[in-house]
Amino acid sequence: MINVKKEGKLTIRDIAALAGVSAGTVSRTMNGQAGVGQETRQRIQQIIEEHRFQVDPTARMLSTGRSQTLAVVFPLHASEVVMHPIYPALIGALGDAAERAGYDILLLTQSAEKAAHVVDTVTRRRVDGVVLPAAGPRDPLIKQLTGIGAPTVLIGHRTNREGVGWVDSDHDSAAHDLTRLMLDTGRRELVLLNGPAHVSACKLRSAGFWKCVQAAGDAVTSAREIRVPFDTDAATAEALKILGDPSRPTGVVCGSDTIAAGVMDAAHSLGLRVPDDVAVTGFDDRSFAARTTPTLTTVRMPLDDIGRTAAQMLFAMISGGPAPRKVILPTEIILRGSTPARED
Amino acid sequence: MINVKKEGKLTIRDIAALAGVSAGTVSRTMNGQAGVGQETRQRIQQIIEEHRFQVDPTARMLSTGRSQTLAVVFPLHASEVVMHPIYPALIGALGDAAERAGYDILLLTQSAEKAAHVVDTVTRRRVDGVVLPAAGPRDPLIKQLTGIGAPTVLIGHRTNREGVGWVDSDHDSAAHDLTRLMLDTGRRELVLLNGPAHVSACKLRSAGFWKCVQAAGDAVTSAREIRVPFDTDAATAEALKILGDPSRPTGVVCGSDTIAAGVMDAAHSLGLRVPDDVAVTGFDDRSFAARTTPTLTTVRMPLDDIGRTAAQMLFAMISGGPAPRKVILPTEIILRGSTPARED
């Protein structure tokens, strides 16, 4: 019969015994606390190293109350939000940063509008910090989380609420630069076909667009902004009206790739050429942006940076240290076929 | 209302005191164990209900060794795998199912090829079960996880390895049905432009394709299979050769939407009409599939079902109960413009 040796996990007391000290001393050593002699400390660390000893996070959690865990909340309702393909990259970067810092990340699903389960789990699991990658700035969950003292950071939304940090892309500058691109390539009749007004990113994009238009002065003949849902069909319908008009724009800056796709559909069905008759830009660099006809000039979000920054912000908040609580990260314009080449 | 001593969390001993019993009895009551009188049990449950008492999972974990936690592993290398947009939906369904069963899910990122950190975290955190949504059937991580006795299920890959379950889509039938669709709409010269041979899904799709061709007998004039990477440009190059030949196929079944996109590009540049001159189908129903010209007929995976099934399979494995360990779920064909309408 095969002798199955129960490899008993070593406990802190085993290490203590090997080192000829008490468990408390080992604990202090591992946590870098004072009260341990120099050579004793070295001997203990040596033994820990040799035996590959690792603290049991559960036991530690029970006595300290800290879990070395971050949570990220997935809203299951609003599936159109979650299905947005930015999430895998975002979460990957977040997880990577967390791992490096010795944290694990808990994936919470927020079903329906119920924040209760999330708050509940955060307290029960003693989660150290929470990332909300898909919550609006007015989401009641935020209040509840700060209410229980959980460090919280929003992604993609900005807020002035006390005690909550956020990291967002620079929508403002991105929209500004796209508009500038239109002007630089000779487009003087502009339309911003933006997403819904209640989406904060859209407000910022609006601001960037108008800032550029104002600064351009006579270089722009006409400019206006229209709101549509983030829906290709709705965008097509609206674009048919806009582009069917004799005073049609020669450049359309869109609030998302899905809207831009709708505009290009409309242009095609009206017999207009893109970008010759009308230039089009999107937002997000969705996968289909490289596959439209023509390919779509758009804006790519710095997802890796966002994830990493969110994690670091949380660590700072947890340790109470000073650190920026509001971060805006630069975006990248992806030049493709839906805009004319810039004249250099 | 009864005055609770320390404002804050009640412990099991507080409940015991209120009920006039010992902590052990409360514990037995909560876990449905025998050894508690009928009326005592009711009284205790009543009090638990009243005070909204909830067990501390950390403490329970420490003494039982079980964590009520599932882990899902994200490989960070092979970003093209993780970036595949099926993940958000998959993970959403998984999380939802886990939540309903009172489990939480831990998100592990597997950096580089290092399985060590994953195994490490699984043991340290006492994870009850692991989902591998992006691991090949030969991934060494599988061996290591089963080695430490962690219930493991694969998603999207099949294996005969002892002690590991899997759930996959019915690629075989899907490919068969697409091929059947080609034949039913009068396409007799077929090509399967499949993905790499080492991808198990591609093997299954190959099998389905050939099964249909064999069964069709004289209904098919020619049929062949070609392998390309999951890359639109590579697919375009290959498709230019295939479609440029005088004996070009009238139907091309593709191993992915990205490949199909490449084929349609090639067709357009050769002046061939889709689907009139050549019908094309994809796989996955990526977001851009609804936005190609023409829109792409493709196959949608049952992501919700897959997630839910994986969770349930893990629960069964954890409790040691009997349950199917190998599940194949049916897919759905999304009919769009790249194939002719079926003659009914």
Add this chain to the structure above:
DNA sequence: CTATACAACGCAACCGGTTGCGTAAACCGG
């Protein structure tokens, strides 16, 4: 050469449930 201050470390009581074991009371057939 004492008195005082510290540094180094052991002890034991936590953290909040779980569980084996012991015991008193209730129940049973004879």
Add this chain to the structure above:
DNA sequence: CCGGTTTACGCAACCGGTTGCGTTGTATAG
């Protein structure tokens, strides 16, 4: 009415670290 079970429950020892406090031993001041 009695011995033998069964049932209901309390007790206390865990699970594996952490930490306040008390006790040494030694360095420094007076």
